[in-house]
Amino acid sequence: MNSGPTLSIGATGHDVRRLQRIFVMTKALAPSSITGTFDVTTEQAVKDFQQGAGLTIDGIVGPATWQALPADPNTPGLARSGSGSIVTALQQGLKKYSTPATDPGPVDGDFGPKTEAAVKAYQQDRDLHVDGIVGDQTWWAPAGAAGATLASLSGLTTV
Numbered sequence: 523m524n525s526g527p528t529l530s531i532g533a534t535g536h537d538v539r540r541l542q543r544i545f546v547m548t549k550a551l552a553p554s555s556i557t558g559t560f561d562v563t564t565e566q567a568v569k570d571f572q573q574g575a576g577l578t579i580d581g582i583v584g585p586a587t588w589q590a591l592p593a594d595p596n597t598p599g600l601a602r603s604g605s606g607s608i609v610t611a612l613q614q615g616l617k618k619y620s621t622p623a624t625d626p627g628p629v630d631g632d633f634g635p636k637t638e639a640a641v642k643a644y645q646q647d648r649d650l651h652v653d654g655i656v657g658d659q660t661w662w663a664p665a666g667a668a669g670a671t672l673a674s675l676s677g678l679t680t681v
Contacts, residue, residue, distance in 0.1 A: 524544075524588045525585065526540065529582070530560060531561070531565055531581070538560045540594055541568075542555055542558075543658065543662070544592060544594060545567045547592070547595050547680065547681055549669065550567045550570060551564070553664075553671075556662065566581075568581050568582070568583055572587060575590045595679050597658070602654065604633035606631055609637070610629055611676040612633070612656060612676055615672050615674075615677070616637070616641070618675040619644060619672070621643070623639075623640070623647070624643045625640060626640035638654040644660070644672065648660075648666075650663055656672070660672060
C-alpha cells in the first residue's frame with residue numbers, strides 16, 4: 523500500500539519522482555516524464571487514474587489516491603561499486619535483454635566493470651545518455667519487446 527505527502531501542481535522532489543515512476547510503470551506516462559516536477563502532464567495522469575479508480579477527480583494526490591495506486595517499483599539509482607539483490611536483478615534483466623554487448627558476466631550482485639560496460643551498451647542500444655549509471659531513464663526506456671523495460675526484465679515492476 524502506498525502513502526506519501528499530498529502532491530499537486532508545482533510540487534517537486536523524491537515523492538513526485540516516485541509517483542511519476544508508478545505512472546510510467548502503468549504506461550500512463552512516458553519515461554521522459556520522470557522529472558521530479560508535478561506538471562500538467564503528471565496532473566492529467568493523476569486525473570485519468572482517479573477517474574478509472576472511481577475517486578474524486580481533482581488532480582491532487584492525497585491519501586485516497588496514494589492508497590489506490592499500485593506498489594512502488596523498486597528501481598533505485600545504481601552505479602559502479604553498487605552491490606546486493608537489486609544489482610543481481612539488474613544483471614538478470616541485462617541477460618534477458620539478450621545481446622552479446624549487454625551481457626554483464628556472472629550474476630553475482632556486484633556492479634563491477636562488466637556490469638558497467640553492459641549498462642553502457644544497453645544505454646547506447648536504446649539511444650539513452652551513455653554514462654553507465656542506471657537511473658530512471660535507463661530503468662524505464664522501452665526495451666523493444668512488447669512494452670518491456672529494463673525494470674520489467676529485471677523483475678522489479680509491480681504491475
